[in-house]
Amino acid sequence: MTGDRTRPAGAGKASTRELILDTAERLFAEQGIFATSNRRIAEAAGQGNSSVAGYHFGSKADLVRAITRRFTAEVERSRVGLLAGLDGSAGLAELLGCLVRPWTDRFESLGPHSYFARVCAQAMNSPALRPIVVEEGSHSGSLKRTWEALGRYLPGGADLSTEIRRGVMQHLIVFVCAERESALAEGRPTSRQTWTDEANGLIDALYGIMTAPLADLSPSPVRSRPYGRVTEDGAHAIPE
């Protein structure tokens, strides 16, 4: 987490850099980011220099940044394509799809050897690493445009709670992907058959969050809020 030793992108052959990124990403996902030392990365990558990772990327934070950037770049391409296929009257589900499917599609194309979701989930919850993933994500123009379009669906417009809602939704996407990724890696059963099914389920959940009735923030009584009641057969009814 010290200096910036990152080499300019075009320098030298990129294969070793990619190999380091692949190896680090895998070890980070499997054993944890902070439980993985530069040495182990170098050994697992079959490199003699015990600190190749440091040589190419600098600190561990910079390594996480590079891993994040690589994934984000891929996802950005995909999202730009999705957005291009949407006209102005795109529905909420389509817009949420622009949030979700670039991720799930990427993981699907990576097959059983995807790791980034778990890495991202860790980084997002680490005090030292979260600023990095947040910053890297903020560079995405397509993401910004998607959220602007989604803003039309949010009752309160662009207030502070919208910012939090956005954080919640992004967190949800990462968590669900990480969960499936982990299950696939360990051979555990998955709740849905395919990544596409998972994306649909995720969009359902996000749809629910977006359209949930907003409680007025007045200091109302804690219990018994004006939601639906249980009916005899156990079904529920959405008010209004």
Next chain:
Amino acid sequence: MTGDRTRPAGAGKASTRELILDTAERLFAEQGIFATSNRRIAEAAGQGNSSVAGYHFGSKADLVRAITRRFTAEVERSRVGLLAGLDGSAGLAELLGCLVRPWTDRFESLGPHSYFARVCAQAMNSPALRPIVVEEGSHSGSLKRTWEALGRYLPGGADLSTEIRRGVMQHLIVFVCAERESALAEGRPTSRQTWTDEANGLIDALYGIMTAPLADLSPSPVRSRPYGRVTEDGAHAIPE
């Protein structure tokens, strides 16, 4: 993460143990679990023995377990009380409140010096630590009863996707609490005024997830799913 050096609970005066737990919890939240060594914990707690934490709790995993157990016990008491106040016809919002409010109430009572939400968020996303928090959480009888009651609201009954949905919702609670906790600690503005407001917003989101229309899992076309459409004024309409 090696042997189990944990002492029987009743032995000796408990003040040092509590002091270690408090200190470790704070450092874990502020600097990250894996960035915090036993030595730093001992120093910050003003203890001469550089490995008091190891002496009292064993490995770092065991320390996280003890921190989790302490919080969970407190929350359990609170949830039992909430459940006792509910009759058989409790609505969805009330049941979700039994999930959310024990946490938010606890954080409110801790004031600006709460740390567990951030610790829990980290642990849940760490490969080495997640089994621990999951296991500790599984001991809660009141939580189990709440989920059984919530099961009546889930369309599919108790299938595998329900398990995931549950994971999503619990993850959401932890994340939102961690977000507010972090904001309070750093003096950043919070999206909601009080922990109670935060709980209401959280229940809104969970309500949305629970009642979101479930997409059939058939291999339908990826885009254009049967959700609401945009109207001229930008509002949205929930189908049916």
Next chain:
DNA sequence: AGCCAGTTGAGTCAATTGACTGATGTGTGG
């Protein structure tokens, strides 16, 4: 008072880690 199990203080130790150094390898442009 005197014992004693458990706790705390103070320090050691091997292992690991990130950062560093210098020699050697390599491939690309001139």
Next chain:
DNA sequence: CCACACATCAGTCAATTGACTCAACTGGCT
């Protein structure tokens, strides 16, 4: 063909860490 810049290798170094030892202390009990 040959510099030259970059990449890789092999090894060193101080700092940190978890685990450990042993002495000193504490409070409860007889």
